[in-house]
Amino acid sequence: MTALLQHPGYDEERLKGVAEKLPCREVQAEMLLSLMGQPHQYSYPSILIYGHRASGKSHVMHVLMKELELPHATVSCVECVSIALLFEQVLLSFFGCDAPSLLPRSPSLSDFVRVYRQQCSQSPAKQTRYIVMEKAELLRDTDASLLSALLRLQELVGDNVTVILLSEIAWDKFRPNTGCFEPLLLHFPDYSKSELQQILSQNVHSSYSAGFYSAYINILLGVFYSVCRDLRELRHLAALNFSKFCEPLAEGKVKETDTHKLWKHIEPHLKKAMQTVYLREVSSLQWEQMQQMEEEEAGALRGLSAHTHVELPYYSKFLLIAAYLASYNPARTDKRFFLKHHGKIRKTNFLKKNEKTSNHLLGPKPFPLDRLLAIFYSVVDSRVAPTASIFSQISSLVTLQLLAQVSHDDQLDAPKYKCAVSLDFICAISRTVNFDIVKYLYDFL
Amino acid sequence: EKENKTIGLLRRTAIHGESNSVLIVGPRGAGKTMLLQCVLRDLQKEEKVQKNLLQVHLSGLLQTDDRTALKEITRQLHLENVVGDKVFGSFAENLAFLLEALKKGNRSSSCPVLFVLDEFDLFAHHKNQTLLYNLFDVSQSAQAPIAVVGVTCRLDVLELLEKRVKSRFSHRQIHLLSSLNFTQYLERVWTQLSLPDSFPDKKFAQEWNAGVKTLCEDKSVEEVLQRHFNSSKDFRSLHMLLMLCLSRVSVAKPTIKPADLLEASRMCFADATANMLHGLSILELCLVIAIKHLNDVYEGEPFNLQMVHNEFKKFLHRKSNSMYNFEQPVVMKAFEHLQQLELIRPVDGSSAKVQREYQLMRLTLDHSQIMDALQKYPQCPTDVKQWAMSAFG
Numbered sequence: 051m052t053a054l055l056q057h058p059g060y061d062e063e064r065l066k067g068v069a070e071k072l073p074c075r076e077v078q079a080e081m082l083l084s085l086m087g088q089p090h091q092y093s094y095p096s097i098l099i100y101g102h103r104a105s106g107k108s109h110v111m112h113v114l115m116k117e118l119e120l121p122h123a124t125v126s127c128v129e130c131v132s133i134a135l136l137f138e139q140v141l142l143s144f145f146g147c148d149a150p151s152l153l154p155r156s157p158s159l160s161d162f163v164r165v166y167r168q169q170c171s172q173s174p175a176k177q178t179r180y181i182v183m184e185k186a187e188l189l190r191d192t193d194a195s196l197l198s199a200l201l202r203l204q205e206l207v208g209d210n211v212t213v214i215l216l217s218e219i220a221w222d223k224f225r226p227n228t229g230c231f232e233p234l235l236l237h238f239p240d241y242s243k244s245e246l247q248q249i250l251s252q253n254v255h256s257s258y259s260a261g262f263y264s265a266y267i268n269i270l271l272g273v274f275y276s277v278c279r280d281l282r283e284l285r286h287l288a289a290l291n292f293s294k295f296c297e298p299l300a301e302g303k304v305k306e307t308d309t310h311k312l313w314k315h316i317e318p319h320l321k322k323a324m325q326t327v328y329l330r331e332v333s334s335l336q337w338e339q340m341q342q343m344e345e346e347e348a349g350a351l352r353g354l355s356a357h358t359h360v361e362l363p364y365y366s367k368f369l370l371i372a373a374y375l376a377s378y379n380p381a382r383t384d385k386r387f388f389l390k391h392h393g394k395i396r397k398t399n400f401l402k403k404n405e406k407t408s409n410h411l412l413g414p415k416p417f418p419l420d421r422l423l424a425i426f427y428s429v430v431d432s433r434v435a436p437t438a439s440i441f442s443q444i445s446s447l448v449t450l451q452l453l454a455q456v457s458h459d460d461q462l463d464a465p466k467y468k469c470a471v472s473l474d475f476i477c478a479i480s481r482t483v484n485f486d487i488v489k490y491l492y493d494f495l
Numbered sequence: 496e497k498e499n500k501t502i503g504l505l506r507r508t509a510i511h512g513e514s515n516s517v518l519i520v521g522p523r524g525a526g527k528t529m530l531l532q533c534v535l536r537d538l539q540k541e542e543k544v545q546k547n548l549l550q551v552h553l554s555g556l557l558q559t560d561d562r563t564a565l566k567e568i569t570r571q572l573h574l575e576n577v578v579g580d581k582v583f584g585s586f587a588e589n590l591a592f593l594l595e596a597l598k599k600g601n602r603s604s605s606c607p608v609l610f611v612l613d614e615f616d617l618f619a620h621h622k623n624q625t626l627l628y629n630l631f632d633v634s635q636s637a638q639a640p641i642a643v644v645g646v647t648c649r650l651d652v653l654e655l656l657e658k659r660v661k662s663r664f665s666h667r668q669i670h671l672l673s674s675l676n677f678t679q680y681l682e683r684v685w686t687q688l689s690l691p692d693s694f695p696d697k698k699f700a701q702e703w704n705a706g707v708k709t710l711c712e713d714k715s716v717e718e719v720l721q722r723h724f725n726s727s728k729d730f731r732s733l734h735m736l737l738m739l740c741l742s743r744v745s746v747a748k749p750t751i752k753p754a755d756l757l758e759a760s761r762m763c764f765a766d767a768t769a770n771m772l773h774g775l776s777i778l779e780l781c782l783v784i785a786i787k788h789l790n791d792v793y794e795g796e797p798f799n800l801q802m803v804h805n806e807f808k809k810f811l812h813r814k815s816n817s818m819y820n821f822e823q824p825v826v827m828k829a830f831e832h833l834q835q836l837e838l839i840r841p842v843d844g845s846s847a848k849v850q851r852e853y854q855l856m857r858l859t860l861d862h863s864q865i866m867d868a869l870q871k872y873p874q875c876p877t878d879v880k881q882w883a884m885s886a887f888g
Contacts (some may be wrong), residue, residue, distance in 0.1 A: 102774040158557075
């Protein structure tokens with residue numbers, strides 16, 4: 051299955067080591083090796099490798115560079131907040147610690163090329179030097195000439211150097227306006243289901259058989275494959291849930307080959323994982339602790355977005371309900387909902403809702419403070435005096451980010467707000483005060 | 496003959512002390528830099544030129560403002576010591592000082608200097624175009640013999656110049672537009688791929704060249720090359736195609752076959768977006784189809800996550816398929832992944848005040864791209880495919 055990588059100029063033993071470390075990526079490694087050619091030959095000045103996250107781009111590059119011991123500089127564009135960091139990293143990797151100090155304080159591209167040329171004349175390249183840049187899409191946000199210059203760096207410095215860009219985004223979105231030196235485009239295709247199975251099964255724990263582990267991976271992929279194909283996430287999930295999977299085995303209830311029973315045991319657990327750990331609502335540590343506890347003790351896992359840990363005072367809850375109604379009901383329908391005697395409603399006032407304008411799809415609308423208070427007084431059952439404490443509760447709702455202030459800070463007399471909670475949340479709150487909110491929502495008439 | 500024209504021009508500057516300016520204009524990959532290098536190489540062979548002519552090479556990509564450019568000029572003329580710590584009032588003074596310092600021993604005339612400006616159009620974006628103004632000014636007045644050669648890919652470069660700069664420019668332009676026809680293109684392929692006679696292993700060279708001949712005569716190869724020729728005639732893209740083709744030759748397979756060129760061509764013409772769509776998960780693909788339906792019904796108006804999820808739920812409701820019934824947060828994560836891949840982009844506007852589910856977006860994909868991707872998608876469930884092709888499409 052693993053084809054031997056053969057290439058003149060590179061040691062055969064090392065190539066074998068490379069092939070072992072790159073399962074399912076032999077074709078791409080082969081292509082890269084042939085483009086790189088023999089070490090002393092010049093390669094194509096710039097190559098852009100694009101593909102999904104966790105499709106092995108950085109991994110393949112690192113393995114090739116390390117195993118074949120090629121002179122290289124790895125730079126992640128996320129780290130290079132200023133281009134000086136990029137220049138220093140490259141000079142450090144190629145010419146040692148003294149080189150970066152030759153750069154002036156805030157170096158420009160011109161300084162970098164000058165210092166590079168100087169260093170290069172002292173220590174010329176015997177083999178191709180590689181600059182590997184990860185997350186290259188961030189280069190678009192820097193100086194416009196940086197990307198164009200990097201693509202033709204070989205020409206500008208007159209040295210045997212190749213720039214390899216790794217990115218998630220296609221080249222069409224990168225290209226500068228007046229064109230540039232077009233890099234060679236290589237695509238790393240995503241892993242297929244069987245390839246994912248093969249790669250994930252390699253992490254088998256020593257005390258269990260390979261067949262057992264691949265049955266586990268099969269079940270995991272069955273649950274998660276339609277949602278997520280990212281190798282890193284799947285590997286993380288596999289590691290977290292394996293102990294739970296082995297539980298019935300340890301307790302002696304089932305045998306290794308009893309896949310159906312094992313599946314029944316783990317499936318609800320994986321589904322729960324999808325709603326919590328996969329979304330990073332709970333941390334991995336919390337998840338592992340929860341697995342230790344018994345089923346009855348575990349209870350509902352509190353996620354980050356749950357908001358259920360926020361306890362509001364009585365009037366604040368009604369203020370929030372009133373705010374939700376103000377945001378999601380159009381102003382002209384207030385009369386119908388909140389006045390005791392609203393009279394007959396003429397047909398023309400009530401046009402058939404066009405689905406598109408359903409407020410629950412478009413988002414909350416801003417409302418003035420007066421409207422909020424009017425709705426509040428009609429919704430609260432007891433008589434409430436308009437004291438300062440009511441107003442301060444509104445401000446605290448804004449601080450909790452349950453309401454958002456839309457108007458400018460200058461406008462003190464007519465502030466406008468928007469309600470920032472979801473339907474589920476407001477239903478939960480209104481249940482606690484015995485208020486049927488759905489009856490009052492225009493969209494659910 | 497363009498080469499001769501340029502050589503003549505530069506020779507006049509170098510030997511006779513005449514000032515000149517010229518622009519070499521041509522699309523990317525047309526061979527402008529190559530022309531210049533050939534010209535310079537031939538000029539250097541003449542002894543008089545070699546002794547006299549000083550060269551300064553500037554690039555618009557590297558020297559992004561005039562001060563840097565001036566420093567670079569000083570450096571390349573090896574005049575750092577002469578300038579020392581002097582402070583100059585204006586750019587013009589500085590440049591005059593530099594040229595003065597190049598005067599020969601008998602103070603009769605200054606050394607001729609050749610200024611090569613790569614990416615000339617970028618210099619036109621500098622403040623007040625001071626560098627260009629001063630260089631052209633010197634070339635028009637009789638101060639010192641200089642030649643200014645600008646190389647650019649923009650055909651409308653003269654529009655970028657200010658009036659006063661344009662008037663000092665000699666309006667001499669050399670246009671490099673490829674005038675190859677298809678037969679010449681094919682010949683070029685043949686010459687590039689064949690091994691020269693000086694190749695050490697004669698037998699291998701013979702076999703190889705025979706293989707190249709069969710390749711060039713193959714019908715499908717000719718069609719493919721015609722396609723490449725129609726999209727761009729320049730040498731650089733041909734070079735890339737041949738490079739990809741040759742990379743398929745290895746120790747195990749030391750011959751070149753028509754299939755290699757066809758495969759290389761396929762790689763060149765591959766649609767990057769289609770490749771990325773191939774790797775989406777089924778949930779993400781369903782979201783893309785839901786967005787497509789929304790675009791069809793509402794004629795391309797921006798959408799948000801709530802609308803897309805609603806559309807998706809309608810599909811699930813119709814099919815009574817509980818397999819894809821995911822919670823809102825999971826759908827949100829898939830939606831965000833699409834945003835990271837830049838398949839959907841937020842509409843311009845303040846995104847700070849709007850909740851994430853209601854942020855308006857637009858699709859950056861085409862209808863046909865989505866349908867093509869669906870055809871190639873591995874193991875696409877049939878009901879998803881049917882949904883995509885249903886009524887609104």
